[in-house]
Amino acid sequence: MLDSVVAQGMPLLELRGISKSFGGVAALTDVDFTLRAGEIHGLVGENGAGKSTTMKIIAGVHAEYSGTMHLAGQPVHFRSARDAKAHGIGMVHQELSIVRDLSVAENVLLGMQPVNRLGMIDYAAMYRIAEEQLKKLGIDVDPRQPIGALPLGLQQLVEIARVLFSGARIIILDEPTSALSPPEVEKLFAILRRVRAEGTSFVFISHFLDDILRISDTVTIFRNGRRIETAAARDIDKGWIIERMIGTGHEELEESYTGEIFLHSKPGAAVVMTTQGLTREGLFQDISLQVRAGEVLGIYGFMGSGQLELARALFGKLSLESGSMHVAGAKLRLRNTADARRAGLAFVPESRRSMLFHLEPVYKNVSIAILGRISRLWVRPAAERTIAHTHVKSLQIRPPLVDRPLGTLSGGNQQKVALAKWLTHLPKVLLLSEPTRGMDVGAKDDVLKIVRGLREQGIGVVVVSTEPETVLSMADRILVMKRGRITQEFAGEVVSKDRLLAAA
Numbered sequence: 001m002l003d004s005v006v007a008q009g010m011p012l013l014e015l016r017g018i019s020k021s022f023g024g025v026a027a028l029t030d031v032d033f034t035l036r037a038g039e040i041h042g043l044v045g046e047n048g049a050g051k052s053t054t055m056k057i058i059a060g061v062h063a064e065y066s067g068t069m070h071l072a073g074q075p076v077h078f079r080s081a082r083d084a085k086a087h088g089i090g091m092v093h094q095e096l097s098i099v100r101d102l103s104v105a106e107n108v109l110l111g112m113q114p115v116n117r118l119g120m121i122d123y124a125a126m127y128r129i130a131e132e133q134l135k136k137l138g139i140d141v142d143p144r145q146p147i148g149a150l151p152l153g154l155q156q157l158v159e160i161a162r163v164l165f166s167g168a169r170i171i172i173l174d175e176p177t178s179a180l181s182p183p184e185v186e187k188l189f190a191i192l193r194r195v196r197a198e199g200t201s202f203v204f205i206s207h208f209l210d211d212i213l214r215i216s217d218t219v220t221i222f223r224n225g226r227r228i229e230t231a232a233a234r235d236i237d238k239g240w241i242i243e244r245m246i247g248t249g250h251e252e253l254e255e256s257y258t259g260e261i262f263l264h265s266k267p268g269a270a271v272v273m274t275t276q277g278l279t280r281e282g283l284f285q286d287i288s289l290q291v292r293a294g295e296v297l298g299i300y301g302f303m304g305s306g307q308l309e310l311a312r313a314l315f316g317k318l319s320l321e322s323g324s325m326h327v328a329g330a331k332l333r334l335r336n337t338a339d340a341r342r343a344g345l346a347f348v349p350e351s352r353r354s355m356l357f358h359l360e361p362v363y364k365n366v367s368i369a370i371l372g373r374i375s376r377l378w379v380r381p382a383a384e385r386t387i388a389h390t391h392v393k394s395l396q397i398r399p400p401l402v403d404r405p406l407g408t409l410s411g412g413n414q415q416k417v418a419l420a421k422w423l424t425h426l427p428k429v430l431l432l433s434e435p436t437r438g439m440d441v442g443a444k445d446d447v448l449k450i451v452r453g454l455r456e457q458g459i460g461v462v463v464v465s466t467e468p469e470t471v472l473s474m475a476d477r478i479l480v481m482k483r484g485r486i487t488q489e490f491a492g493e494v495v496s497k498d499r500l501l502a503a504a
């Protein structure tokens with residue numbers, strides 16, 4: 001439908017001056033974006049840069065925005081995902097939207113199942129069609145199987161297949177490869193190239209810059225809610241992208257994207273925590289590790305590798321089936337998070353929402369966090385504010401207004417508030433899960449400095465993440481997890497993103 005009116009290589013979809021805010025906080029500012037017919041358009045930018053929001057506007061998920069959109073020269077404003085779909089636009093979201101209990105075939109043909117004369121789903125036909133279609137894409141799975149039983153990578157491929165079969169001519173893939181193994185990525189790329197040759201256009205969002213450069217015709221960089229630059233992939237390289245992604249003056253972060261990093265591991269430092277054979281079937285197996293004083297231990301793995309669950313288990317939020325833990329030489333009986341806290345562990349989870357009080361002012365959040373200390377003196381608002389002011393200043397929380405509700409701060413600044421309490425109540429081991437996810441570069445730098453500061457005070461820090469850059473910028477020693485097991489340790493050596501990915 002669309003390619004009959006727009007010749008290959010001509011602008012197919014044009015966004016002009018798109019701005020969007022959530023609850024008064026700007027997510028996108030004046031974004032222009034052009035997708036050409038039959039191109040693969042790579043989209044890069046740090047977490048929170050505005051990639052998904054822009055694509056959700058195109059896919060009809062966000063109907064409220066300012067600016068204009070033209071499809072094949074016609075003005076459009078989609079009111080719903082269904083509306084966008086009717087115009088030939090499909091999106092595979094960052095969060096998988098498969099229905100786990102349904103079969104592979106039902107997922108592939110969701111909403112398009114063939115029916116028989118009685119109007120009932122024709123299962124035989126459904127399985128046959130799904131099998132044929134999947135085979136054409138080189139995806140070898142039994143269409144009768146429940147999709148939830150497949151490995152994450154295959155689930156992801158099946159979801160992509162569904163959008164391909166829906167007849168969409170513009171397909172947006174939001175970080176489709178984070179759950180894929182290298183051979184699965186190759187399979188996906190072969191599919192994209194084949195479908196592109198038939199005239200379909202793709203937007204491909206990824207953090208893996210090598211992948212972006214390999215598969216894309218055109219690359220656009222986003223930073224802090226703005227489109228920074230667009231270029232032909234053949235004219236640019238990784239360094240060029242990174243400069244625009246994170247801006248200048250962030251050398252340490254930049255190094256974690258491009259460079260080789262020497263891990264200053266401290267093999268002689270005192271061990272503060274050990275685990276032996278920690279297992280929780282289906283999530284992680286046989287995890288034995290050591291955390292040392294004054295060292296940041298990074299645990300990296302793809303999404304679904306088990307490191308995020310491991311961190312929760314270390315803090316007693318997830319029960320273990322077997323294995324043992326020691327903190328400062330004492331055997332730990334972790335029944336719940338209170339046990340963990342008593343043993344000197346602290347945990348800052350990925351989603352800060354659960355720990356903070358969004359409607360309360362910043363100063364309350366800081367003082368609630370450190371209440372153990374001030375309540376003994378007496379909680380006086382003036383004293384609370386004074387203490388909060390000190391923290392807000394030392395943590396460079398922006399804006400530095402302690403009376404603002406916490407919820408009005410950016411994610412990065414909320415994270416700093418969440419970290420504030422550990423500056424006054426030093427734990428023995430601090431567990432951080434995805435500590436800088438979704439933050440802008442400035443906030444990332446700030447959190448990095450706080451973590452370094454905590455390390456200098458001699459505590460053991462564990463950083464678990466699915467982002468190689470996060471682990472590389474923070475860690476002194478790195479464990480890589482794959483399918484629930486530790487597969488490699490990097491210590492006292494030079495490591496790069498490529499080496500980490502190769503081990504994952």
Ligand SMILES: Nc1ncnc2c1ncn2[C@@H]1O[C@H](COP(=O)(O)OP(=O)(O)O)[C@@H](O)[C@H]1O
Nearest residue numbers: 022027045046047048049050051052053054411
């Ligand atoms: N549903 C939402 N509600 C509130 N804020 C949001 C929502 N979706 C995205 N944001 C905010 O918009 C900004 C851009 O986010 P996003 O488009 O998801 O970035 P990216 O996909 O590049 O990581 C971030 O600051 C994020 O916190």
Ligand SMILES: [Mg+2]
Nearest residue numbers: 051052053094
């Ligand atoms: Mg996103």
